[in-house]
Amino acid sequence: MDNKEVILLRKALDRQKKARVQAEKILERKSKDLYDVTLHLKHANSKLENLLSEKTSELDGVFINIIDPYVVMDLAFNVINMNLSAKEFLGYDHTKETINLEKLVHKDYMEYTISSFRSLLELGTLKNYKAKIYVKDGSEKYVQINCSLIYNKEHQPIAAQGIIRDVTREMEISHLLTEQKRQLDIIIENSPLSIALVVANKIVKANNTFKNLLGYSDAELKKLCLKDISFPEEREESNKLMTLMESGKLDNFSITKHYVRKDGTSLLAKTSINAVRDEQGVVEYQVAMIEDITEQRNLELQKEKLMKELEASNQGLQEYAHIVSHDLKSPLRSLSALATWLNEDYKEVLDDNGVFNLQMMQERIEGMDKLIDGILKYSSITAENLEYSLVDFNKIIHDIREIIFIPKHVNVIIMNTLPTINADKTKIHQLFQNIISNAVVNIEKEEGVVAISSLETDSHWQFSVKDNGKGIPKEYHEKIFKIFQSVGDKERSTGIGLSIVKKIVDLYEGEIWLDSAIDEGTTFHFTIKK
Known part of the structure; x- marks a missing residue:
């Protein structure tokens, strides 16, 4: 290998070394970043776990402490969870027994419940559902429920949750008001x-x-x-x-x-x-x-017309009674005078039988005169001619004792102080005089007593006139108050006295009755309105 190749190789190695160092630095930096991210994620995850725990705790607290009964159920009505209020209201505990809410619904509301559940599945919520249910003790309750569906992450319904409100009292009041309205409608319509x-x-x-x-x-x-x-x-x-x-x-x-x-x-x-x-x-x-009040007003008008006609009739009768009495008394006076003259002129000629017949004629004339006076008195007793003033009943009795004939063996006594009443003095005098006169002439005992007393009631004064005379048979107790009805010696009675008494008592809106026993006596009771 020549030098040139060696130099190139060294340069290549240097570049490779530098590249490796640079890559290591980048890897170191990225590793640190990754570590930092890991630490951050770990810290964030811890915070999320704590937050989730807090929220779960909060939700559990809310669930437990909801005042109204709260229930979570599956789509077959089986209770999954329920709070304390629901347990107390329904009487069931889902941790100890299986509860199916459908079985608690009253049969009358079953069809409505099924329809409402379909609506819940379609809309996701159900508001103001009302039904009657049975709780565990067998009693019936009316409830109002607002509920909604619970979905999974695929948004498929998996359960339902609802808040129950006891509306039993409201429904009872509503039913009561409905029934009262129905009854009121019936009353009004009829x-x-x-x-x-x-x-x-x-x-x-x-x-x-x-x-x-x-x-x-x-x-x-x-x-x-x-x-x-x-x-x-x-x-x-x-x-x-x-x-x-x-x-x-x-x-x-x-x-x-x-x-x-x-x-x-x-x-x-x-x-x-x-x-x-x-x-x-x-x-x-x-x-x-x-x-x-058309018919009522017509009747009132008819009544007014009849009253006017009756007043006119009464007035005519009174005038007629006075005319008749005058016409009757005139010949009676003539007969009485003739009988007197016959007795005076021929008393030496007449035998005992003739004198007796003249006396009988005078007695008959006197009886007829009394009868006419009685009819006049009876016809004059009307409400229109009453003259009111304060009348002392004690003085009335005293005056009567001075006027009428009272046999020596009879005593007329006042048992208690009689009242002073606003009344017509003449009519009250007539009333007592007729009763007392009737009493004294019918006492045959050696010691006769006519006792007068009074007592006060809420609305009337009640008076009693008691004698120890012959007594009145029971069959006459009603008859004697009718005009021309009498008991006993009809020669001495006109049969008008007690009918006058009854008419006066009627004027004062009172009543009259009697208690009597044969040979023991009679007590007349009568009342006068205050």
């Missing part, structure tokens, strides 16, 4: 009152009674305003009241007005309007209740 909902003077709903009363259908009523079924001359008053209601000055009012039926006829009705307001106090609608 109410004898016509009821309608009105918005801005338009009838939006009415019950059957309202529709039947006016003869319109639902569709026809919705096209009508209140003015369409009202009398034009009565609208002004209704409009004023409606304006006051709209302004908040009235919440309800009543008015009597006429309505026009579909067939053109009219009716008179008492109408009550009530406002239903929103939270701001604005009238949302009005509830109108209409009561047909």
Whole structure:
């Protein structure tokens, strides 16, 4: 090998050596970079592992501490995981037993549940699913569930997660409100009152009674305003009241007005309007209740007419009674005078039988005179001619004792202090005098007593007049209060006294009755309204 070749070889070796050194330096530098990257990746991986652990811990904490029941299930409804709230609510523990949520669903909701699960698979989420389920203790619960699907990295659904909310109380309230609304609708539809909902003077709903009363259908009523079924001359008053209601000055009012039926006829009705307001106090609608009083008003008018006719009739009867009494008493006086003259002029000629007959004639005339006076008194007892003043009943009894004939063997006594009442003095005097007179003439015992007492009730004064006379048979207890009915000696009784008593008691809205036993006595009870 010549020198030239040796030189070339050395140069080639030098270049190779230098290249190797340079490559080693590059490799050393890259190795360091690789080591640094390795250390960095190792550190980053450690941080990721720690972060993943933290996040996993956080997720576990969230899962465990969710307030509402939270469940994870596979696509066959088998529970994979559940939090404590779910365990407490459902009564099951997935770590101790297999739970299939489909088996908990009430049969009435099964078809709806299957349909809802299909929707979940199609859309990935399911909101506000509501159903009835059975929990472990056998009780029924209503639940609302919001859930979503869980996907793998190929975006295929592998499970579902959902939050359960117990809405049992809400559903019970909802069912109760629905039932109450149904019952209310039944009541309203079957109410004898016509009821309608009105918005801005338009009838939006009415019950059957309202529709039947006016003869319109639902569709026809919705096209009508209140003015369409009202009398034009009565609208002004209704409009004023409606304006006051709209302004908040009235919440309800009543008015009597006429309505026009579909067939053109009219009716008179008492109408009550009530406002239903929103939270701001604005009238949302009005509830109108209409009561047909056409027949009632006609009856009232007939009653008023009859009362006027009765008043005129009573007045005519009173006048007739006075005329008849005058016409009857005039010949009675003449007969009485003739009998007196005969007795005076022919007493020496008449035998005992003739004198007796004249005396009997006088007694009959006197009895007829009493009968006529009794009829006059009975016919004059009306509410119209009562004159009220404060009447001391104790003084009334005292005056009666001074006026009527009381046999020496009879005592009329007051058992307790009698009240002072606002009444017609003459009528009260008649009332007690007739009862006391009736009592004293029917006492045959050696020591006769007529005892008068009173007691106060909430609405009336009750009085009792008790005697120890002959007593009244039970079959006469009702009859004696009727005019011309009497017991015992009809020669001494007109049969009018106790009918006058009954009529006066009726005027004071009271009642009269008696207790009696033969040979023991009688007690008359009667009440007078305060």
